[in-house]
Amino acid sequence: MGSKEENSPKSNQNLVEVQSSVSDEEKALRNGHKGGVLWFTGLPGSGKSTLAVELERYLFDSGYNAFVLDGDNVRGGLNADLGFSPEDRTENIRRVGEVAALMANAGLITIAAFISPYKSDRSQARKASGKCFHEIAVVADLSTCESRDPKGHYKKARSGEIPDFTGVSAPYEQPKTPDLLIDTDAHDIARCVDLLVEYVHENFVLKEG
Amino acid sequence: MGSKEENSPKSNQNLVEVQSSVSDEEKALRNGHKGGVLWFTGLPGSGKSTLAVELERYLFDSGYNAFVLDGDNVRGGLNADLGFSPEDRTENIRRVGEVAALMANAGLITIAAFISPYKSDRSQARKASGKCFHEIAVVADLSTCESRDPKGHYKKARSGEIPDFTGVSAPYEQPKTPDLLIDTDAHDIARCVDLLVEYVHENFVLKEG
Numbered sequence: 004m005g006s007k008e009e010n011s012p013k014s015n016q017n018l019v020e021v022q023s024s025v026s027d028e029e030k031a032l033r034n035g036h037k038g039g040v041l042w043f044t045g046l047p048g049s050g051k052s053t054l055a056v057e058l059e060r061y062l063f064d065s066g067y068n069a070f071v072l073d074g075d076n077v078r079g080g081l082n083a084d085l086g087f088s089p090e091d092r093t094e095n096i097r098r099v100g101e102v103a104a105l106m107a108n109a110g111l112i113t114i115a116a117f118i119s120p121y122k123s124d125r126s127q128a129r130k131a132s133g134k135c136f137h138e139i140a141v142v143a144d145l146s147t148c149e150s151r152d153p154k155g156h157y158k159k160a161r162s163g164e165i166p167d168f169t170g171v172s173a174p175y176e177q178p179k180t181p182d183l184l185i186d187t188d189a190h191d192i193a194r195c196v197d198l199l200v201e202y203v204h205e206n207f208v209l210k211e212g
Numbered sequence: 213m214g215s216k217e218e219n220s221p222k223s224n225q226n227l228v229e230v231q232s233s234v235s236d237e238e239k240a241l242r243n244g245h246k247g248g249v250l251w252f253t254g255l256p257g258s259g260k261s262t263l264a265v266e267l268e269r270y271l272f273d274s275g276y277n278a279f280v281l282d283g284d285n286v287r288g289g290l291n292a293d294l295g296f297s298p299e300d301r302t303e304n305i306r307r308v309g310e311v312a313a314l315m316a317n318a319g320l321i322t323i324a325a326f327i328s329p330y331k332s333d334r335s336q337a338r339k340a341s342g343k344c345f346h347e348i349a350v351v352a353d354l355s356t357c358e359s360r361d362p363k364g365h366y367k368k369a370r371s372g373e374i375p376d377f378t379g380v381s382a383p384y385e386q387p388k389t390p391d392l393l394i395d396t397d398a399h400d401i402a403r404c405v406d407l408l409v410e411y412v413h414e415n416f417v418l419k420e421g
Binding site (some may be wrong): 024025029030033056059062063069070071075077080081098102104106108109110111131 | 234241285289310
């Protein structure tokens with residue numbers, strides 16, 4: 004409540020002006036779609052990363068702003084200080100949930116592909132993003148996942164070389180009511196991507212008129 | 213090197229295909245500008261947040277994809293577990309540096325506005341983003357910053373109510389060779405934003421031909 008006369012000329016530059024942050028609505032109108040989070044959860048080998056990258060490519064080619072968050076770009080940087088104990092997995096997913104929320108706020112369709120085995124961690128990720136969070140269960144039989152074994156991790160987990168491996172020596176809590184279920188046993192990649200694209204159209208793309 | 217015959221029909225869906233990630237170049241071509249990080253560092257009250265928001269507005273209105281990372285959207289979420297001890301400040305800036313790098317990778321002009329008082333922390337943030345990182349020193353005399361005191365924090369710091377307050381009871385290491393220096397004592401907001409926009413044009417916008 005001090006009078007203006009108390010201020011020196013230097014301080015009188017109104018550096019604390021009206022802050023005109025760009026709203027979510029403005030971003031959506033310009034992009035043609037809302038920002039949000041597609042949270043892919045599933046066993047190792049269920050197809051999360053493959054589908055995430057294929058979907059990102061499709062969305063980019065269709066003119067959308069999309070970005071994939073996964074172990075490849077998070078475990079070596081932001082979460083390089085975390086391992087695979089239950090506590091570290093929880094902190095891993097907590098941070099990713101917050102980053103996904105920021106990216107959604109930036110207007111991006113953020114595709115987060117993480118095993119995220121614990122229901123409570125996924126709930127916290129949903130809380131960070133609010134109603135723009137969509138849980139996508141990427142599902143395949145354990146035997147299928149294990150037979151794919153792209154990085155040879157299942158083999159190492161069975162031999163004990165990798166401890167705390169989800170599906171083998173660490174639990175996976177299946178989502179009971181995901182927003183979308185993608186069965187990579189039943190469908191090939193192209194069909195799975197189609198189903199995801201359909202979901203994005205329904206839930207992210209602004210309708211005419 | 214196993215033969216295809218060893219795979220069951222279920223596993224033979226090539227879920228591990230060529231992963232066609234969208235490249236930085238493709239994003240830049242579509243957006244008309246590169247992704248990158250404008251890292252604003254300076255004393256409390258130097259004008260970082262105000263300039264960040266004004267610049268974001270200008271860039272958005274000019275058709276660029278930009279996003280502000282600052283204490284407001286980070287301290288309550290991603291870094292809610294951190295305080296203001298030297299160790300926690302370092303971890304705060306480490307995480308923000310990694311998130312800014314991810315956002316730059318998503319094609320955004322990411323404006324990170326943080327006091328970031330330690331030179332070594334800013335160096336680590338630069339390392340996370342590589343050559344798309346730009347350090348912007350937002351500079352004003354301590355007396356000017358203190359007279360602005362938008363949130364009354366300097367007053368509380370002087371009375372001891374807020375401990376470890378940068379500029380009063382905690383150190384600030386001025387950048388010696390920033391990529392750009394913005395003097396908010398010498399220029400009004402409009403002029404500061406002009407200087408920043410000029411810098412963005414020089415360093416982010418793709419040239420014709």
